[in-house]
Amino acid sequence: MSRPGTLTVYRGELRKLRAQKRTYLGLGAAVLVPIVFAVAVAIQPGEPADVPFGRYINDTGLAFPLVTLLFGSIWFYPLIAALVSGDIVANEDNNGTLKTILTRSVERSQIFFGKVIAAFSYSILAIILSGVVATIAGIIVSGFNPIPTLSGTLETPERGLLLVAGSLAVYLMPILAISSFALLLSTVFRNSAAAVVGTLMFSLLLQLVVIIPGLDGLQPYLLSTQFNSWQGLLRTPADWDPIIRAAWVCAAYAIPSLAIALTVFLRRDVAGG
Amino acid sequence: MSERAPVALRGLTKQYGRITAVDDVSLTVNEGDVFGYLGPNGAGKTTSLRMMLGLITPTAGEARVFGHDPQKSVDALADVAGFVEAPRFYPYLDGMTNLRLVASLDGNDAKSRIAEALDVVELTDRADDKVGGYSHGMRQRLGIAAALIRRPKLLLLDEPATGLDPGGMRDMRALIARLSAEGMTVMLSSHLLAEVEELCNRVAIVRSGRIVYEGELDELRAAAGLTIRLRTSDDEVALRVLADRRGISDVVRHGPAPIQFRAADEAAIGELSRALADSGALILELAPSAATLEDLFFELTEGEGDAQAEEKRLDELSDLTGGSQ
Ligand SMILES: Nc1ncnc2c1ncn2[C@@H]1O[C@H](COP(=O)(O)OP(=O)(O)O)[C@@H](O)[C@H]1O
Ligand SMILES: [Mg+2]
Numbered sequence: 001m002s003r004p005g006t007l008t009v010y011r012g013e014l015r016k017l018r019a020q021k022r023t024y025l026g027l028g029a030a031v032l033v034p035i036v037f038a039v040a041v042a043i044q045p046g047e048p049a050d051v052p053f054g055r056y057i058n059d060t061g062l063a064f065p066l067v068t069l070l071f072g073s074i075w076f077y078p079l080i081a082a083l084v085s086g087d088i089v090a091n092e093d094n095n096g097t098l099k100t101i102l103t104r105s106v107e108r109s110q111i112f113f114g115k116v117i118a119a120f121s122y123s124i125l126a127i128i129l130s131g132v133v134a135t136i137a138g139i140i141v142s143g144f145n146p147i148p149t150l151s152g153t154l155e156t157p158e159r160g161l162l163l164v165a166g167s168l169a170v171y172l173m174p175i176l177a178i179s180s181f182a183l184l185l186s187t188v189f190r191n192s193a194a195a196v197v198g199t200l201m202f203s204l205l206l207q208l209v210v211i212i213p214g215l216d217g218l219q220p221y222l223l224s225t226q227f228n229s230w231q232g233l234l235r236t237p238a239d240w241d242p243i244i245r246a247a248w249v250c251a252a253y254a255i256p257s258l259a260i261a262l263t264v265f266l267r268r269d270v271a272g273g
Numbered sequence: 274m275s276e277r278a279p280v281a282l283r284g285l286t287k288q289y290g291r292i293t294a295v296d297d298v299s300l301t302v303n304e305g306d307v308f309g310y311l312g313p314n315g316a317g318k319t320t321s322l323r324m325m326l327g328l329i330t331p332t333a334g335e336a337r338v339f340g341h342d343p344q345k346s347v348d349a350l351a352d353v354a355g356f357v358e359a360p361r362f363y364p365y366l367d368g369m370t371n372l373r374l375v376a377s378l379d380g381n382d383a384k385s386r387i388a389e390a391l392d393v394v395e396l397t398d399r400a401d402d403k404v405g406g407y408s409h410g411m412r413q414r415l416g417i418a419a420a421l422i423r424r425p426k427l428l429l430l431d432e433p434a435t436g437l438d439p440g441g442m443r444d445m446r447a448l449i450a451r452l453s454a455e456g457m458t459v460m461l462s463s464h465l466l467a468e469v470e471e472l473c474n475r476v477a478i479v480r481s482g483r484i485v486y487e488g489e490l491d492e493l494r495a496a497a498g499l500t501i502r503l504r505t506s507d508d509e510v511a512l513r514v515l516a517d518r519r520g521i522s523d524v525v526r527h528g529p530a531p532i533q534f535r536a537a538d539e540a541a542i543g544e545l546s547r548a549l550a551d552s553g554a555l556i557l558e559l560a561p562s563a564a565t566l567e568d569l570f571f572e573l574t575e576g577e578g579d580a581q582a583e584e585k586r587l588d589e590l591s592d593l594t595g596g597s598q
Contacts, residue, residue, distance in 0.1 A: 004377060004378050004379065004380040008377050008378060008380070011377070012377055012378065015366075015374065016363060016365075016374075019363070019366050019370075020365060095362075095364065096359075097362065099326070099328055099356070099361065100356075100360065100361050100362060100375060100419070101375065102326075102327070102328060102347075103326045103347075103350060103354070103356075104350075104375055104378035104379050105347055105348075105350070105351065105378060105379050105380050106347060106378050267330075269323075269329035269330060270323070270328040270329060271320075271328070271329055
């Protein structure tokens with residue numbers, strides 16, 4: 001057998017996630033919410049006309065995942081990402097198991113990166129599952145029909161499906177940035193609840209910053225804004241500017257968060273447990 | 274040789290704010306030793322072991338295992354296994370899965386030793402139960418199993434018998450004795466002298482983070498055995514005779530209890546008996562004290578904390594034990 005490393009840690013982390021309730025709580029909510037939304041629309045065909053694509057939900061199922069993304073970015077998806085990412089390091093502190101895994105044959109950095117990849121995997125899975133379920137539920141309720149873009153043109157259902165997939169992919173950027181921030185709090189606070197709540201507060205506060213007079217200029221650089229960047233795909237022609245900006249703004253949140261978390265994790269005394 | 278010793282601590286110090294948990298500790302554990310790290314609660318045993326395992330960073334000094342620095346890389350722990358305080362596992366996973374998880378982090382063929390390790394600690398029947406439902410003793414045994422699958426040359430155990438019932442303690446002792454007989458070097462901490470006495474060939478006694486004795490257990494035993502009890506018809510007179518007598522030291526008398534003192538050798542005792550008879554204090558009892566290692570241990574670890582008296586006591590002790598320090 002070969003030398004254990006980050007990948008070994010990653011597999012172990014997945015094994016642990018599979019055995020924990022919070023994993024299923026997060027994934028379950030990610031699946032359930034779009035279903036409830038679709039059922040509500042089916043029963044009472046009103047339309048949330050004040051959000052982009054809201055008024056198309058009775059015309060095409062492809063509008064469902066997009067509306068879900070829009071509503072979910074306020075707190076729902078950040079919460080789902082934080083649920084596991086905020087716990088993945090703190091959980092070890094809580095169980096006193098850091099000493100158990102740090103006295104084997106993997107370096108602290110490998111433990112850390114294994115956890116990062118595992119937390120990212122979970123967040124990605126949650127978003128994709130949620131998007132797929134929203135799309136299927138939407139198609140069942142409103143049909144597989146052409147979808148109007150934000151520029152007013154009409155896309156075929158097939159191309160619309162591709163755009164939905166692309167939107168989910170773009171949406172992963174801010175989600176992973178949120179995951180990274182949750183990992184930072186998880187490492188620093190060593191307490192799962194504090195990390196999850198802290199991440200959620202952070203996410204909500206960013207949305208409030210723009211209310212403060214004079215700070216609205218910050219809007220393009222706030223993490224919360226990047227949750228809408230996928231809308232660039234739904235223009236004709238596609239507008240890549242917000243997506244490119246999202247890529248580096250999200251990196252500017254994620255990379256320092258992970259770097260600080262790693263530094264703290266490498267240097268800290270493991271004296272609990 | 275001591276460069277590659279299983280454990281070499283040099284001036285090891287760990288400070289937590291104003292508390293010096295480990296204070297300038299130097300010691301060497303040699304291959305084949307069962308080394309007892311003995312001291313009351315709060316003496317700094319766990320903190321020292323944490324530094325040997327690379328879990329915490331020393332404030333000063335260094336801890337080396339087989340010549341390597343565990344602060345730098347886990348590679349230093351290649352031949353080391355053990356745990357500090359109670360071993361901890363994931364409560365939501367069963368015993369077997371927990372062991373598989375740590376074995377995967379060991380690499381090599383650690384996984385192939387899981388079944389055997391479970392057998393050794395007699396947990397095979399419970400391997401499929403969640404660790405959350407294990408008793409303290411079972412977790413302690415699972416901790417040993419997790420250490421054994423690394424097939425270490427050095428086993429570090431922090432108070433391994435704590436919280437076990439008498440049967441569990443006996444099993445733990447038997448296991449440690451067996452592993453030692455198979456060639457494993459063991460360092461175990463304890464606050465119980467009896468535990469160390471039974472298992473260890475060498476000890477370090479720590480108090481408030483400082484080593485107050487390090488050496489062979491036999492030497493310590495010999496030192497403890499030289500205490501003499503004396504009862505006479507007139508203890509006041511006897512005390513005067515004892516004072517400043519060559520070969521006699523550490524005269525103590527607690528109320529009506531017999532006088533106790535240390536004698537350098539038997540000749541000194543012979544001389545003393547004649548002097549006592551001459552002085553008119555008739556000997557009612559003159560015998561090696563029942564003062565055991567236990568008393569010495571308490572004396573070493575629970576004194577008033579008078580540093581000077583402590584040093585003096587230590588010097589004498591190392592004289593008595595042939596200066597093994
Ligand atoms: N993480 C810590 N933070 C602050 N003080 C600590 C910490 N760990 C240990 N101490 C203090 O260091 C001293 C030694 O503790 P410890 O090594 O656990 O002793 P032992 O294992 O011999 O009972 C104690 O006074 C304890 O309170
Ligand atoms: Mg302790």
